[in-house]
Amino acid sequence: MNAFSLDAHAALVTGSSQGIGHAIALGLRDAGARVVFHGLSEKSAELGAALPADAPYLACDLLPATGPETLLAAAFAAEPALDTLVCNAGSFFDLPLLEMTRERWQKTLDLNVTATFFLVQGFVRRLAAAARPGCIVITSSTNGFQAEADSSAYDASKGALVMLTRSLAVSLAPLGIRVNGIAPGLIRTPLTHTWLETRADDLVKHYEKKILLGTVGTPADCAGAVVFLCSPAARYLTGEIIVIDGGLTIAQIGRM
């Protein structure tokens, strides 16, 4: 047995048109899984070029209450043997605290937390009906336990995902479904790129001092941990969250 092989497994990775989700989806395929990709936008020529030619891609907005069920129905139609779900879709809608709106607060929680819970619920209902064991991975963030200024909604939503991961693990263990998470630190993605590059102060240099391994992470740095969590090597892991931050959150003060 190859401890890290995902042969004969099939996964849905939400938010896999770009960034961390994209690297996770490619990593799962590399390990042998069949993978259904998902994103917010319809498939463009540019997006098509970034996806493997033979992989199904589903466009679906997860914000509306019907979003999770719509996506799951399409995903199981495309790949009936799904047994792995990576809840990775999420975003950042905060404004500076004094300008923050109720609409943006609600949107953050709806997408990052509520859609994740109902994706898992719908996924598990289908697995339970088929008496099929499974594996779920939830992307939270180091923002789930270390705060950042003007990120209240994002921080709170990621903190909720940290606890949701444990809570789901406890509830779903009797069904043979493991639930684990990854908590990426600062990773260079389309979501963080603009933010990093448009700051007047030299934020990247600041982070490179604070990150012990010396560099901002790449999406591919997150893929290995998800492959591991979905693989036979992690059969006895549930309720666990792997922090992938190059050491960003363990030191009090970085190098000066």
Next chain:
Amino acid sequence: MLPPTPPPFDLSHRDLWIIGGAGYLGRAVVTLLASMQARVLCADLDDRAHRMVADAGLPPNVTPATLDANDTAAVERFVTEHCAARGVPHGLAVMTYSSTGKRLDDLTPEDFDRANHGNLTGTFVLARAVSQRMAARGSGSVVLFSSMYGTVSPDPGAYEAPMNPNPIEYGVGKAGIQQMTRYFAVHFGPRAVRCNAISPGPFPTVATQQAHPEFIQRLAKKVPLGRIGQSSEIAGVVAFLLSDAASYINGQNLAVDGGWTSW
């Protein structure tokens, strides 16, 4: 264009040292790493590693060695000699532990010191000696072994006389390993040496499983997955943390406990 594929789990031809490699969990780790074509140095007390390699018919890419990790002078010699002979390893896993097995009321100060010398001082001297050499080269991955009992206390109700509860000095030392891991990660991280910990949940040995079936049932009830762990379920986690697939993971403690510490 597709971005580069994620870093691999490949450990072939990596030099990996597994200290405490002939124990119940160590044996599974060494066996998996050997099957992944790593060059494994398996060290344990007396002739335990030599006997395991012979009895299990492990392939020639596993080299047995003798080390008492309590003996800090022997540890320094061991690291110097084996680095000279084999080169500085790519990965190190320290799977040793000390425990008196005594009840809290019976524990003497000397017992407590002796166990923690093994759990903390021995691990420190060994991991430091190897990490310093890895740092001088500019790469390496170190895995230290903590325990769920370094995070939560044993439930005395799971243990019934004449069995003693898992003793205090064991968990205290294993809690120390979690902080040692973070300190090593911070100290050596800038020189690209990662350090992470694994906290196994309930992994009683086969002998304990056979001798105490009711105890095993009580443990299993405390695990969301409803069963104790099997030694092979630790092996893949060690392989992951030693591999490049974990290259951005540093200073973490991974619980492999079926969910024991989730509720």
